Amino acid sequence: MNNSPITTSIFDLFKVGPGPSSSHTIGPMKAAYDFLERLRHLPEATGESADSIHVHLYGSLSATGKGHGTDRAIVAGLLGWQPESTDPVALMAMLKEPAVTYPVVVGNRTFDLGAEHIHFERKKYESPFANTVVFKLVANGNGLYEEEYYSIGGGFILRKGEEAVDQSAIQLPYKYQTMKELKTRLADHQLTLEQLMLANETAVTGRSTKEINLRIDHLLDFMHKAVRRGLRHTGTLPGSIKLRRKAPVLFQQARGLAQSSDSFLIFLNSYCLAASEENAAGGIVVTAPTSGASGVIPGLTYLAKHHFHYSKETLRAGMWAAAAVGFLVKHNASISGAEMGCMGEIGTASAMGAAFLTQCAGHSIEAIEAAAEIGIEHHLGMTCDPIGGYVQIPCIERNAMGAVKAYNAFLLATAGTPANQKISLDAVIKVMKATGRDMSTKYKETSEAGLALSATEC
Ligand code: SF4
Structure with a gap:
């Protein structure tokens, strides 16, 4: 049992955003947005040789992510979209054409993101939560920087290492x-x-x-x-x-x-x-x-x-x-x-x-x-x-x-x-x-x- 008192806000429980799934759409979109923000604050040298961004979905995100539009939500989050201001029609139109890519802008770099960069992984992955997504900044197939997130239901997310949030303040x-x-x-x-x-x-x-x-x-x-x-x-x-x-x-x-x-x-x-x-x-x-x-x-x-x-x-x-x-x-x-x-x-x-x-x-x-x-x-x-x-x-x-x-x-x-x-x-x-x-x-x-x-x- 979580031993800290309840500090959830009513506005985190009831959130405005696009359907169809808070854990598979809103949560991944928020995680992608968070990853984008972190990329934007990396020292420039870290990303100089980077050539792509890859996203790996595990567990239920992989099993039902297609039907839930998780790939579209990830692209939207990496483009800087937030759930509450999302245009649902534009979101639904994303990734309709497999060859189309989307420009993810990080400083003076632009990464082309397409369906090929989002991986619905079938292999088992050791994770404390059922819905896990790993974002990677990659150079020549090697990971330069990565973050792991858990979509824990209702659009709430946790980043690896932040599972136990200190509420004492x-x-x-x-x-x-x-x-x-x-x-x-x-x-x-x-x-x-x-x-x-x-x-x-x-x-x-x-x-x-x-x-x-x-x-x-x-x-x-x-x-x-x-x-x-x-x-x-x-x-x-x-x-x-x-x-x-x-x-x-x-x-x-x-x-x-x-x-x-x-x-x-x-x-x-x-x-x-x-x-x-x-x-x-x-x-x-x-x-x-x-x-x-x-x-x-x-x-x-x-x-x-x-x-x-x-x-x-x-x-x-x-x-x-x-x-x-x-x-x-x-x-x-x-x-x-x-x-x-x-x-x-x-x-x-x-x-x-x-x-x-x-x-x-x-x-x-x-x-x-x-x-x-x-x-x-x-x-x-x-x-x-x-x-x-x-x-x-x-x-x-x-x-x-x-x-x-x-x-x-x-x-x-x-x-x-x-x-x-x-x-x-x-x-x-x-x-x-x-x-x-x-x-x-x-x-x-x-x-x-x-x-x-x-x-x-x-
Ligand atoms: S928990 Fe499963 S069956 Fe129930 S509403 Fe959500 S997706 Fe549908």
């Missing part, structure tokens, strides 16, 4: 690592969850409450823009599966059935599918906590805003409850499909969504904990086996299923006395970590088993 007003500690701080200081989280966020980022609130509103705007685009866009998603978008169909169906008891669920399904289909098409989404799971919370928050008419303030409080759950899972297990299978992505998103709904409805921290616990408990062991390495099947429908489960977790948790829930959130996160560790790598975002083998791409 951050003076947190309310330290916690577990839900038990978080509840103790709330009780001791008589704070709401939102007040505590805001105080810690200010300590971590230096931002004022006003600025933080504005940025949360913007995150919700980005999420809801993805939902609205997905409700409009029709046709077939990119890739060899030729999967047709379904969100607009469901949306029209729900509108036609407005008086039916099914309509509420169909509306929710359409919102979740809309954001997920945008993600699969490489559109701009918000990691929640990952890109693969970027339909659950946008769908639920869209529902909360447009059907329940919750105020801005209520939605923000709900986002803090969701963030608290995401922080706890990230800190004590992992939110990466390559580490945990889909329980780490959709399971976490569903638990965060359940916490969001419970907070918005004004329930206690015990009810929020119970809802999140139920959300994770009923995703334990869920495999990650995307067909063809595309974030489409089962991912898109799975977002809708995760949101529906989140809603039911909220209903179950808020009936009776939530404090009587037998399993704690901390306990289920421990189980999640152990289950992820025991799960065969075939079921952790490698597309080597399960559903990925059961269907023919056509």
